[in-house]
Amino acid sequence: MDKRLLKNFDYQLLIIALILCFYGLVVISSATQGLHVSDTFAYVRRQAIWVAVGMGGLLLAASIDYINYYRWSWYLYSCNIIFLVLVLFVGRDAGGSFRWINLGFFDFQPSELAKLIVIISLARLLVDLQNRLPSLIRSLPLLLLFIIPPILLIFMQPDLGTALVFIVLYFAMLFMAGVPLVNLILMACAGLATIPLFWSRLLDYQKMRLLVFLNPELDPLSYGYQLSQSMIAIGSGGVGGKGLFEGTQAHLQFLPEQHTDFIFSVLGEELGFLGAVLLLSLYFLLIYRILKIGSFSKDRFGALLCLGVAALIAFQVMVNIGMSLGIMPVTGLPLPFMSYGGSAMIVNMASLGVVLSVGMRRFKIQF
């Protein structure tokens, strides 16, 4: 391998990511105490395997020259749509929604993979459309054609939280690619206008879910309960926390999703303000490093890849932690690198791999 490639490998980013994963393992081990009746460390062990697999994905994604992602982007996009259609038919039913495909050893969640693929293919689209972007009329049809299928398919699972991630990711990348603000606002307004169209096509229980998402008060026994328990957990943690494995809220399992969606509440209770701020700082450093790599990128495509990954991580962190703190609605979005779950872990690590690939090949001429 070219020595310059290794020289430009951003070890800082990798180290921050590994610290986050390790931090996640520690908190998961506490959150899942007693969750599995016979094997206390069943969850931690599985998560550790996913971190290892994710590490492999990261190295693989980094070793591929990112120009290939540009070349492959439409194949990736097509595969992505196929997966998202497939999950609606062969998906595992979990409480009326179809989000996972059972692969035997592992429940694969296509909407996680979709996040990375949408970043890659949207970056290409924005590069290809660069000259047309200032004009709404000349860019809008393609931009819409691109984003509607994945969002609609995820919406049909139904997974409203993830659908929202795509909408935000989309606008963030458009914004950073330099689409005029006026155009973005017009597009957002047009999007809002289509809501009644969707509404009439929804089943009653799906409508209820949406309403609860907007107003948790409608389902106080479930969501309201989770929120107030989460706030009690975090608030009772204080500055230094109650100590690992010592959280009463966590160990009484007041929080039904404490190793996935509400992992931050467990952290807040057991490791306190210091532990929580440490986590926020790690995330900030991670996002900062990604943007830094993006700003050194030799081309627009590489820069947009980094911006997309940064926006994705930032938004998910913000929504998940905001939810645990009782200032955002309950959406069921995982906390990147921290929440228990294989698909998200592997895809997040691979996303960093893509960023690293951009960083390693930032020099102009490679020979």
Add this chain to the structure above:
Amino acid sequence: MDKRMLKRTRLFISIVLLIFVLLSARLAYLQIIQHEHYWARAETNRMRILPITAPRGEVFDQQGEQLATNRPGFTVSMVDLGTGYEEETVSRLGELLEMEEEEIMEKIRSQYYRRYLPVRLKNDVDEEVVAQIAEHRLDLPGVLIEAQPIREYVSEETAAHIIGYLGDSPMEEWIVERWQEEGYEYQIGDLVGQKGLELAWEPYLRGEDGGVQVEVNVTGQAIREYERVDPQPGSDIYLTIDLSFQKKVENILKEAVARQLEEEGNLYAGEAAAVVLEPDSGKVLALASIPTYDPNTFRQDYRSLEEDPRRPLNNKAIADHYPVGSSFKMVTAVAAMEAGGVGRNNTITCRGTLTRYGATKSCYRGTVHGTLGIVDAITRSCNIFFYEMGLKVGIDSLAHYSREFGFGSPVGLTDIFGEKSGIVASRDYKEQVYNESWYPAETMDAAIGQSFHSFTPLQMANYAAMIVNGGIHYRPYLVEKVVDSEGNVEMMAEPEVLHHMDVNSATWDVVREGMVKAARPGGTAGHLADLPVDIAGKTGTVQVVGTEGSIPNHSIFVAYAPVDEPEVALVVFIKHGGTGGETAAPVAGEILMEYFGLDMEGLENETNDINSAND
């Protein structure tokens, strides 16, 4: 990176930083400023959610008479108070509830993922036991007594096979999984319909459970209430049957069976079924299966019910099929006229026996009918005539017309599950099951309802209805309407045509005439002519050969009444009950008298004198 992108990236990182600072501020507010408040709340955190069970929808007959309702009862549950489940409490509770400790622990474990909800240990606990638990509440931390509606079947044994029964949710997992797939939620200990209407109409009957968020004290008693969601009661179901008529039908069948057992000394008797349909809608007016059971005490009686060779839990009206003998002959008659070109005036001479393809077959008890046409052949149930007809049209045509009448597949009753297809004698069936080809001599047997033919009582009733209405196959239905807890009609049944046979009206006239005359003097059920109801029908007597020779015949009668403007079509089936004319036909007569509100008294003696020499 171009300048604009760099500028926007800087703006982006600033926004992220701002949001992170806001999140940290919120953290500081909760963890530093409000810390004491939340610390105290965590220390005394005894917030629990107590589910409130929705009352299940009630079941009424068409007149509004109640069949199933709910009565108040008590459920004993246990809730984790933060110290785990104490062994001592579990063992004490086990004694009081007469449960094994291991059984209790198993239930607690099965709800591991929802520890904040109480674990339901036992439903419908005796009031005495409830009083004892209440008395010792201080020694039983975490034990809760919840009021929970208990299902009560007011109609007891009547219509038990229609209504069905409930079970605890983990018992029949496939049922719970099926409903969960449709988005309904179930907890351990929830009741779910397992048979009959309770199963098939579960989504309407169940309602939506509510719940209340409470703070419990150290013994698990609720001391403060926060949020409450009232349960939404299930919807009520109104049936097409009339409870008192259904009850009479069941009693008439029971008496007929008892007569066989006691007076005739027929130890094989004991099972019977009857189905009464409205021929121009498919509405089920009665659906009876004997013996029956009491769904209220079904759990206690389960073992004896399971061991009873007469299988009381089985709904014989839809889930068992039997050979039907000569009551099948109208199918052959329709085939002969539609496919064989046989007319009303064609005759055949019956000499009591017929030899074809090396097989000699005879009329029932060797009767010689002489020269007769198709109407007479139905009236007097002449086997020889129908052997000839069968040979004329062939087995494929017989099988075709059997299927046209709805035999060989479920009739389409979906208001309760479990309907069987029965068997139509055909080349395919014989090849598939016996791997043998069809012999022409077997066509003769098939033509008079023997051979492999085997049908459910519901199929027979539908067949009678189709003869009445000229070949329209209506979907039979038991549920007239569903009314939600606020009184809105959620569903109203409409007759549904599943198939319409393409048969000449002249053919139907001949078949009906044969049936009318069969219930007039000289016919196989001639004694029915003495009743004040004008009945048309056809007898069936199924010879049964057991391992030790001949055992009592199955007795069957399909009928409709009144002849001029038929209101009902029915079948009576009495397993090992004797000949169709002697047993099933008078029972059908009694049922029809009951339906038309006529008095049976005074007619009894005459009917007993009738001599039914014919099948």
